[in-house]
Amino acid sequence: MADNLKVLGQLAPSATTDTDLYTVPEDTQTTVSSIAAVNRSGGALTFRVAVRPKGASVENKHYIYYGKSVAANDTVFIIVGITLSDDDVISVYASSGDMSFSIFGVETS
Numbered sequence: 001m002a003d004n005l006k007v008l009g010q011l012a013p014s015a016t017t018d019t020d021l022y023t024v025p026e027d028t029q030t031t032v033s034s035i036a037a038v039n040r041s042g043g044a045l046t047f048r049v050a051v052r053p054k055g056a057s058v059e060n061k062h063y064i065y066y067g068k069s070v071a072a073n074d075t076v077f078i079i080v081g082i083t084l085s086d087d088d089v090i091s092v093y094a095s096s097g098d099m100s101f102s103i104f105g106v107e108t109s
Contacts, residue, residue, distance in 0.1 A: 003106050006107065009102070016095065028109040029085050031082070040100060048093040051090055
């Protein structure tokens with residue numbers, strides 16, 4: 001098995017829409033090391049992060065962040081060690097289209 005350290009995904013989603021940030025490729029295990037949520041606006045915004053098992057729609061039980069506030073022109077760094085398997089998904093939601101997300105980690109296949 002080979003490890004591939006990488007930027008797993010980057011996204012500036014539409015406002016108030018659950019959007020997939022990263023889906024684990026087939027026959028791969030992933031360890032997410034960090035997620036950055038960036039507020040590019042002049043006012044405070046909120047965001048959500050959900051971790052969904054393969055094939056699941058977003059439900060309340062999937063949220064690891066919900067309504068987390070980010071100050072104007074600031075970044076929240078989430079340092080985690082989430083382990084995922086084939087087709088698991090991390091999705092994000094932002095109160096405005098002025099948020100950006102990046103996710104970093106290791107894919108093992």
